[in-house]
Amino acid sequence: MDLTLFMYLIPSLIMFGCGVYGFITRKNMIAIMISLELMLNSVDINFVVFNRYLFPGQLEGMFFSLFAIAIAAAETALAIAIIINVFRIAKNVDIKQITKLKF
C-alpha cells in the first residue's frame, strides 16, 4: 500500500469544507476567524503536497506555504485588535448585534 497524492488531498478538502461551514454559520467574530484559519491551513497543505509529489526537485510550494503562514499571522493579529476594539465599544462580539457599520 502506498501513500498517494489523493490520500493527502481528501483530509485537506474536508478541512476546507468545515471552514466554509463555520465561516457562514458562526455568529461570534472570533469563531469566524478560527474557521478562516482552517481554510488557510487546508490550502497550505495542498501547496506542500503538490510540491512534494509533482515537483520534488523544487521548493515553490513550500515557500508559498511559508509566506501564507506569515500573512495569516499578520492578518490574525490585526483582526483580533479590531475585535477587541469593537468589544470595548459595543460590549459584545456577536455579528448580529454589531450593525452600526451598516449604512
Added chain:
Amino acid sequence: MESVGNIILYFIVAIAIIVFSVLTVTTRKILRSATYLLFVLFATAIIYFQMDYEFLGAVQIAVYAGGILVLFVFAIMLTHRPGHDAEALTSHRRWLGLTAALAGVGVCGYALFSYADFAGKVITSGSTFDMVQIGRFLLSTDKYGYLLPFEAISVLLLACIIGGVVIARRR
C-alpha cells in the same frame, strides 16, 4: 512501498484532521473550538514532517500553534465569560452553510476523482533540501530566489505591528 509505521501515522493524522476540524466548527464553547483548532494544526505539522519539510513543520508549530493560538486564547479570555455557550443557530443560516460546504466539497471531490491517474501518484524520492539551501533560496535574486517577497513580508509585518498598536490603543 511505504513502511508500515508511516502508513499507520498517516491514518492517525488523517482521522485526527477530519474529526477535529468537524468538532472545531460544531462545538458550542468557543474555547474548546480553539483547542480543537490546535490539534488540527499539530496534525498538519506532522504531515509536513512526513513530507520531509522539517523547516515548514517547525514554522507551523512555532507560528501557528505558538503564536496565533495564544492570540486567540487571549482574545477569547478578554471578550467572553468562562463557560458561556453560544446561542443556537437559526435554521436558515445552518442550511445555507451546509449547502455551501457540501456543494464545494462535492465539486472539488468530483474534480479529484475525475483526475484519478494524476491523483494516484506516489512520492518519488527526490532530493531533500537542508536549511542552508532554504536560506540561500530565500535570500537570492536568481530565477528561483525569493528576496522580493521576503522583503515585502517584512514591510507587511511592520505595517501590521503599527496598525495593531494604533487600532487597539485606548484613546
